Amino acid sequence: MAGTLNPTLLLVIALAPLAGAIVAGLFGKTVGRTGAHLVTTGSVALSFALSAWVLKQVIAGAHYDGTVYTWMQIGQLQMNVGFLIDSLSALMMVVVTFVSLCVHVYTIGYMADDPGYQRFFAYISLFTFSMLMLVMSNNLLQLFFGWEAVGLVSYLLIGFWYERPSAAFANMKAFIVNRVGDFGFILGIGLVLANTGSLHYADIFAQAPALAKLTFPGTDWALMTVICICLFIGAMGKSAQFPLHVWLPDSMEGPTPISALIHAATMVTAGIFMVSRMSPLFELSDTALSFILVIGSITALFMGFLGVVQNDIKRVIAYSTLSQLGYMTAALGASAYPVAMFHLMTHAFFKALLFLAAGSVIIGMHHDQDIRHMGGLRKYMPITWITFLIGTLALCGTPFFAGFYSKDSIIDAVAASHLAGAGFASFAVTASVFVTALYSFRVYFLVFHGEERFRNLKHDHHHGHDDHGHGHHAPLEPHESPWVVTLPLILLAIPSAVIGYVAIKPLLFGGFFNGSITVNTAAHPAMARLAEDFHGPLAMALHSVTALPLWLAVAGFAVAWYGYLINPALPAAIKRRFAFIDRILEHKYYMDWINEHIVAAGARLLGQGLWKGADAGLIDGLMVNGSARLVGFAATLVRQLQTGFIYYYALAMIGGVVVFMWLYVPGKLLSGWFIR
DSSP: OOEEOOHHHHHHHHHHHHHHHHHHHHSHHHHHHHHHHHHHHHHHHHHHHHHHHHHHHHHTTEEEEEEEEEEEEETTEEEEEEEEESHHHHHHHHHHHHHHHHHHHHHHHHTTTOTTHHHHHHHHHHHHHHHHHHHHBSBHHHHHHHHHHHHHHHHHHHTSSTTSHHHHHHHHHHHHHHHHHHHHHHHHHHHHHHHHSOOBHHHHHHTHHHHTTOBOTTSSSBHHHHHHHHHHHHHHHHTTOTTTTTHHHHGGGSOHHHHHHHHHTSGGGHHHHHHHHTHHHHTTOHHHHHHHHHHHHHHHHHHHHHHHTOOBHHHHHHHHHHHHHHHHHHHHHTTOHHHHHHHHHHHHHHHHHHHHHHHHHHHHTTSOOBGGGOOOGGGTOHHHHHHHHHHHHHHTTOTTSHHHHHHHHHHHHHHTOOSTTHHHHHHHHHHHHHHHHHHHHHHHHHHHSSOOGGGGSOTTSOOSOOTTSOOOOSOOOOOOOOHHHHHHHHHHHHHHHHHHHHHHIIIIISSTTBTTBOOOTTTOOHHHHHHHHOOOHHHHHHHGGGSHHHHHHHHHHHHHHIIIIIOTHHHHHHHHHTHHHHHHHHTGGGHHHHIIIIIHHHHHHHHHHIIIIIIIIIIIIIIIHHHHHHHHHHHHHHHTTOOOOHHHHHHHHHHHHHHHHHHHSOHHHHHHHHHO
């Protein structure tokens, strides 16, 4: 049933979480803890139900692109609030609201004892509203509003426990690094506006072929390349691509539910969504696509290495998120935008599952997050164990699980690319399969199998990073989490297991993204090559036994099994043998050191130079105070002429008259007068 969608319905989807956030945030004391979680969870549930209905309508052919409010008009430029609902935005709406709903339910149990309960629910609902405004927008202005809003709310959530110095540092770090990326993003938007005169997607895309023929003023650079790279720099910050990735691991300072929300379906995927939405522009610049391909592959491989040496359960999963975002970005660079969105969807489910399962482990371990203090939890936490295992299998690309179909499609798409850097990118995303399996099963074996190492700890000491700021002081006895924690795990485990098998054909090869994503298959053949080789999800899974990625994943599993269950002394020996490499990984390639001691120090010196040299020296010293001193000096000189003697003033007047006559009376007349 083709047709248009009701704009009032779309407003309800976007504004329901905002209403819940207002009630919980401004009237939290009035409605109480129960009222806060009921109104916010109910509003997000309403948005999810309506989003699912909208997706169904879009699949049937419905579409909407319209303005719901005109904020400002300057000449011919209109700044509007409007919605574009097509297959791309409808899919994102369902993913965002479903994961957010699971996080809301989970939070009821996880944050039950936290004094900021109502405030947290207000924040996560506001976060959901911001993300919905971003993905539903039909213009760059509203996109930028949602973009900045998720950044602002992430600042509040990462620093939720603001009394901790580490949390205050982490949220400021996230905010500043994202501003670096956003500077490039707003430059890209400005270039688009300057050259098209519009912020509306449809107008911009209609003028894209004309933009591709222009050069950046004063250079021989293609204007489209400059625009796309500027836009992608924004995506590098928001989606944590190297070297703007440094904020994301530190965002673990926030409570576990927000780790799942930020890292699964909302903030970090905004950049992937934006590039996919802007595909009509990116398809016209091979240089920009090559840049994206290389940056994504670097992130996929080298961030995975860092996950191998982490001991905080949440940080391992955080580096996994970085690596998987690199996969998505590499797919964008290969012009496989539908594959990137497919992996975004599958990743949202299994990564939210892994984060929430990690939070369940943290609860069961009395808020100890160090995986070296765990072991043997399988028999104490059976639901958490099996759901964590499902998420791990999906992450590692196990055949028939969700991550297998999307990740293998990315590897094949990158291999089919002919852009500069495609060879390195293909190696990086393939090698990363082994690394992913290694760090994933390292966590799995250390947490759920082997020796119960928590029995050997001194329980009067705080171990690891405590998610709630307190250690355990009694003998530790792990326990399964309450149903409000385990129910979201089960709900997320189901799509983590089956969504890839069900969705790969319609999403990638059934024309689902037709009209919302543009791919020039003649110049960028990745999607066409995938379509030629695809013979159904079952055949794809069976064929994987002859392909390298599956055996790399098996090798990663085997190394983790042997090193952390059979011969636990081996990893320590390797660490000693390769101490130099381990030190580099432990220091995260020294990126934080470079940022703090070189970039930040340089910025500080520049700021001091501008302050003391430009502001204090030039503006205050020379222009303001200098002009005042000049006037004072002139006044001092002139004051010497004020003697108080009449004959002195008469002489000055006569002298003035003579000078005046010399200057203004015609020379001949003056000279004749003197001769006579």
